[in-house]
Amino acid sequence: MNRTRPGWAQWLAWAVATAVVSLLLFHFRDVLDKAHFALIYLLLVLGGSVASGHRVGLALAATSFLLFDWFFVPPYNTLTVANPLDWLVLVAFLVVSVVAAQMLHRLQVEADVARARAAEIDRLAPLESLRETHRLQNALLASVSHDLRTPLTTIKAVAHDLVRVDDRALVIEEEADRLNRMVGDLLDLSRVQSGTTIASVAMTPIDDLVGAALQRVTGAMPERTVQVHLEEGGTLLVGRFDLTSSLRILVNLLENANKYSPPASPIGLSAVRRDQWIVLTVSDAGAGVPTAERERIFEPFYRPPGAPPDRGSAGLGLAIARGLAEAQGGTLRYVPRAGGGSEFVLLLPAAELPVRILTL
Ligand code: ADP
Numbered sequence: 001m002n003r004t005r006p007g008w009a010q011w012l013a014w015a016v017a018t019a020v021v022s023l024l025l026f027h028f029r030d031v032l033d034k035a036h037f038a039l040i041y042l043l044l045v046l047g048g049s050v051a052s053g054h055r056v057g058l059a060l061a062a063t064s065f066l067l068f069d070w071f072f073v074p075p076y077n078t079l080t081v082a083n084p085l086d087w088l089v090l091v092a093f094l095v096v097s098v099v100a101a102q103m104l105h106r107l108q109v110e111a112d113v114a115r116a117r118a119a120e121i122d123r124l125a126p127l128e129s130l131r132e133t134h135r136l137q138n139a140l141l142a143s144v145s146h147d148l149r150t151p152l153t154t155i156k157a158v159a160h161d162l163v164r165v166d167d168r169a170l171v172i173e174e175e176a177d178r179l180n181r182m183v184g185d186l187l188d189l190s191r192v193q194s195g196t197t198i199a200s201v202a203m204t205p206i207d208d209l210v211g212a213a214l215q216r217v218t219g220a221m222p223e224r225t226v227q228v229h230l231e232e233g234g235t236l237l238v239g240r241f242d243l244t245s246s247l248r249i250l251v252n253l254l255e256n257a258n259k260y261s262p263p264a265s266p267i268g269l270s271a272v273r274r275d276q277w278i279v280l281t282v283s284d285a286g287a288g289v290p291t292a293e294r295e296r297i298f299e300p301f302y303r304p305p306g307a308p309p310d311r312g313s314a315g316l317g318l319a320i321a322r323g324l325a326e327a328q329g330g331t332l333r334y335v336p337r338a339g340g341g342s343e344f345v346l347l348l349p350a351a352e353l354p355v356r357i358l359t360l
Pocket of ligand 1: 256257260261284286289297302303304307313314315316317318319342
């Protein structure tokens with residue numbers, strides 16, 4: 001509520017009100033006493049202060065003082081005062097109306113502040129309880145995933161032994177592996193969300209990261225062409241990041257590109273330096289992601305509406321990948337690929353190589 005800046009309509013309304021009150025008082029000038037004029041003008045000042053703020057109140061106080069003196073204190077139609085006692089009435093009127101206008105203003109400001117504070121408290125309360133719920137969810141997630149790991153390892157070990165007797169045990173082993181991966185993802189997600197990802201950030205050549213990522217994925221996608229492009233120009237690309245976490249991100253992006261694009265189309269993997277960033281891009285020529293889902297795919301457990309149930313994925317990969325990127329001071333975002341398909345752009349902090357190393 002803006003009490004300090006009344007609009008022109010309010011000024012006009014109070015000017016009209018002052019004129020009407022003065023005309024009425026003028027009409028009854030001979031029957032009324034000075035105390036009556038003073039009280040009625042005071043009511044006008046208070047009304048103006050309450051409804052339109054202290055600026056209007058103070059302006060009304062000054063105008064009323066002048067009108068009072070001019071029309072209702074003898075000699076009339078002049079600002080001179082014949083009876084010195086009338087000065088007392090006039091000055092008392094001015095002081096009371098100014099003080100009252102200011103006091104009302106202060107009360108209203110305090111009321112506004114109290115209201116704003118109450119609204120702020122109302123707004124923060126659900127946020128605080130949301131944060132607490134989040135914390136509890138993460139703690140629960142961490143403990144459940146941890147407790148699931150042990151029985152899963154036993155199941156896998158027993159199934160492995162049983163394969164010699166019954167080859168259906170192979171299915172049990174595979175399923176145990178799959179569950180184990182999912183539990184691992186849940187654990188990672190809870191770590192990322194609670195900010196406890198241990199990242200040993202160090203100066204690392206991008207060649208190492210890209211090489212390790214390709215080594216991880218190419219076995220599982222023998223038919224696929226991966227076109228790698230590393231920025232040329234003689235300088236070694238070096239970043240300041242955690243190799244394990246970044247590897248996890250890149251592998252996840254490459255596996256997704258493989259999963260969501262036609263087998264015959266190549267996957268692109270490029271790394272360039274842009275200002276203080278190393279920009280790593282994984283691109284594919286698949287269907288891409290619809291505009292409405294480009295942020296949602298980074299939410300945990302998000303799978304697009306109508307997606308066929310995929311036993312291998314729980315919609316955690318990108319949420320973990322973005323969390324890991326941010327934990328290292330980087331970012332991960334989606335951009336549509338020119339010509340169709342997706343581009344996932346990972347920014348990692350670049351490292352400045354000491355000149356000594358560069359010239360070796
Ligand atoms: P999921 O395990 O389901 O793949 P992700 O978190 O890795 O989980 O991905 C979430 C969703 O984002 C996927 O279900 C898919 O719809 C979409 N997505 C991820 N990568 C791509 C891609 N390269 N092309 C198109 N859609 C993708």
